[in-house]
Ligand SMILES: O=C(O)CCC(=O)C(=O)O
């Protein structure tokens with residue numbers, strides 16, 4: 001059994017996916033992104049996000065001037081591609097939840113990209129955890145509390161690491177302060193991919 005780290009209710013499985021599994025997953029994701037290309041979202045206030053996004057599954061999380069929400073189709077009108085089987089296997093192994101994920105959000109972090117502290121709270125049901133898979137460059141993940149403020153803890157997530165945000169961590173603030181661009185050789189042009197799996201309805 002791999003070592004498991006628990007911090008502030010966030011459960012971290014370092015090296016959950018070995019290098020060949022990471023490479024297979026990147027190949028699957030390329031096919032997903034060919035059907036559902038990455039977009040640079042804007043916040044409801046019109047601020048462009050530094051992360052580029054797409055999704056797989058029954059629902060994709062999107063943000064634009066109309067607000068944060070889940071949609072059944074990509075902004076270009078095509079339904080989201082199915083969630084790759086390998087990703088569903090990770091959920092099965094760590095989620096401890098009898099429902100299947102309905103959304104696999106795909107976040108792509110290029111050089112300088114970050115994600116501010118936020119809660120994942122646009123879902124209709126918080127009983128299942130959010131499961132996150134990191135690929136490529138290292139990202140400095142910050143874990144906070146269920147309300148804004150208070151002490152936070154940070155951990156560098158590396159390629160192949162899986163994080164489970166359940167229980168008290170399900171609605172805890174979290175974000176990515178920065179990435180170490182070029183720290184991994186998984187993606188030939190650098191960058192970090194993070195997948196988050198959620199039950200939406
Ligand atoms: O990139 C990460 O590790 C976290 C992503 C995240 O929090 C989200 O997509 O809601």
Ligand SMILES: [Fe+2]
Pocket residue numbers: 118119120174
């Ligand atoms: Fe999040």
